[in-house]
Amino acid sequence: MSKTKDVTKNTLRLLLGDQLNINHTWFSQTDDNVTYVLMEVRSETDYVNHHIQKLLAFFAAMRSFAKEIEQLGHRVIYLKFNDKSNKQSFNQNIIQLIDKYKFAHFQYMEPDEYRVDKILKDLCKDLTITSNIVSSEHFYTSRSELTELFKGKNKFLMETFYRYMRKKHSILMDGDQPLKGRWNFDAENRKKLPKQHKVKSPLLFKHNLSDLYQDIVKSNIKHIGGVNPSEFIWPLNRKDSLQLLEFFVSDCLPSFGLYQDAMALNQWSLYHSRLSFALNVKLISPHEVIEKVIEAYYKSSENIDFAQIEGFVRQILGWREYMRGIYWNQMPGYENLNFFNHQNKLPEWYWNNETKMQCLNQAIKQSLDFAYAHHIQRLMITGNFALLAGINPNEVDQWYLGIYIDAIEWAEITNTRGMSQFADGGLLATKPYISSASYIDKMSDYCAGCFYNKNLKTGDRACPFNSLYWNFLAVNRKLLATNQRMSMMYSVWDKMDINTQQAIIKQAEKYLNNMHSL
Ligand code: FAD
Ligand code: DLZ
Secondary structure, three states, X not given: OOOOOXXXXXXXXXXXXXXXXXXXXXXXXXXXXXXXXXXXXXXXXXXXXXXXXXXXHHHHHHHHHHHHHHHOOOEEEEEOOOOOOOOOOHHHHHHHHHHHHOOOEEEEEOOOOHHHHHHHHHHHHHOOOEEEEEOOOOOOOOOXXXXXXXXXXXXXXXXXXXXXXXXXXXXXXXXXXXXXXXXXXXXXXXXXXXXXXXXXXXOOOOEOOHHHHHHHHHXXXXXXXXXXXXXXXXXXXXXXXXXXXXXXXXXXXXXXXXXXXXXXXXXXXXOOOOOHXXXXXXXXXXXXXXXXXXXXXXXXXXXXXXXXXXXXXXXXXXHHHHHHHHHHHHOOOHHHOOOOOOOEOOOOHHHHOOOOOHHHHHHXXXXXXXXXXXXXXXXXXXXXXXXXXXXXXXXXXXXXXXXXXXXXXXXXXXXXXXXXXXXXXXXXXXXXXXXXXXXXXXXXOOOOOOOOEOOOOOOOOEOHHHHHHHHHHHHOHHHHOOOHHHXXXXXXXXXXXXXXXXXXXXXXXXXXXXXXXX
């Protein structure tokens, strides 16, 4: 480098693995007084048992981003997990670098995770040089915006937040009214996949990550799940992410909302976008995803029904921003909530897929194979079972945080502990997301050919979801009976004769005692 450096301005900027935002103002010009550091550290690989595809995706995307900014002329230090000088934690590495290169200032972007936020704030308190924090320039909302919106309220309705966001950002609006006269087209969006329906094959990348995979294995970084490292399927850079977005818009969006809640044997992603990893590591922004989707609607509204657009915009502008707001409103503390005081252990088959329940078998198998399951599988299959079976939310969180490619705590814990396990007692869900076999059968073809019988509540082959569902309601009556949205279920239970009720409870207890062999 020929340009001279002003040592007094010598700044170190940290980029975390989920801060790969090339459109950040930091990268708008090069500066020889600024050095970026990205680091692969054991403190991040070891806090949970990650899926191998998640490890590969994070490291490969970080390496590719470092190369990209270096080619643009930025100074970059990259620490690989097997570098000898790597101290294996953010703070130890930063202290070492400041010491070695005599940096005069340290900067970092707002981390998305409370744990990492605390580590870096604590580090900065101890540093002898100045430091400051900047926005990651990714989300629509600031960390505190939801808190300000719901000030003084004890319920945080997503629908209220979503309407506020639509109005504030003038998205799908006609003046101050929602476009097409309604805020929410969810009612049109709940179809089962028709028999013989052929789903378009997902766009898969074919990155060769064999060397990285070998290094991870050699370093004994514990992991779960499988991978074909020579044809790695996930987007790892901005070009891939934009291509995946294009594919989603052209091939999946027209059917997205319609089959959003559908599940089907051997179909692992249906019409879902699979953009969550690219979004969460900030290779693409929620703004550009929403703009692209709306642009596609205006370009070909004869092919794309408005319900699909509204349904998708709600996921990104609504749910995603809402969950982040809840996270920063609730942390720390949310990670300890356990409304039902559930204490059971997660069955071993969540880790190896060995269950006779076909729905769980499918959802877990594809999670192990692809580090991915779509929303309704996470909520109404794996999450539903864990809640009905009284699994300790700590164990449920560990599973979700490890297994999915998109799992970063702000999105994972709010969806898992909050939405799926109701461990916050209904802060964000108006009632527990639970169902018996009938819902699973209505939305999927999983029940046909299953070892268990979806129509039976009792007996050897009775579907476990049936007795566990009624047992959950009976056991938690004190906690749930005052909830208006639960009253219909309790009235159905109360209409059953006592012998039937007792037989169902006995069946549920038998299943709970033998959960590991279901
Ligand atoms: P699509 O169905 O195509 O949806 C488009 C986008 O909308 C997603 O990419 C995502 O960015 C956003 N989105 C949709 N629903 C949600 C939601 N409820 N919360 C946040 N964003 C949403 N999402 C994560 O990003 N990380 C997680 O760790 C995570 N854990 C979950 C755990 C459970 C128990 C449940 C029920 C849901 C979880 N979700 C999580 C939300 C959702 O299931 C995933 O975002 C989605 O399945 C990712 O697949 P996709 O990109 O194909 O999504
Ligand atoms: C998930 C993950 C993994 C596995 N490894 C790293 C890493 O080595 N270095 C890094 O900077 N980030 C990693 N991440 C993401 C972080 O754990 C964390 O989720 C976010 O940076 C917090 O916002």
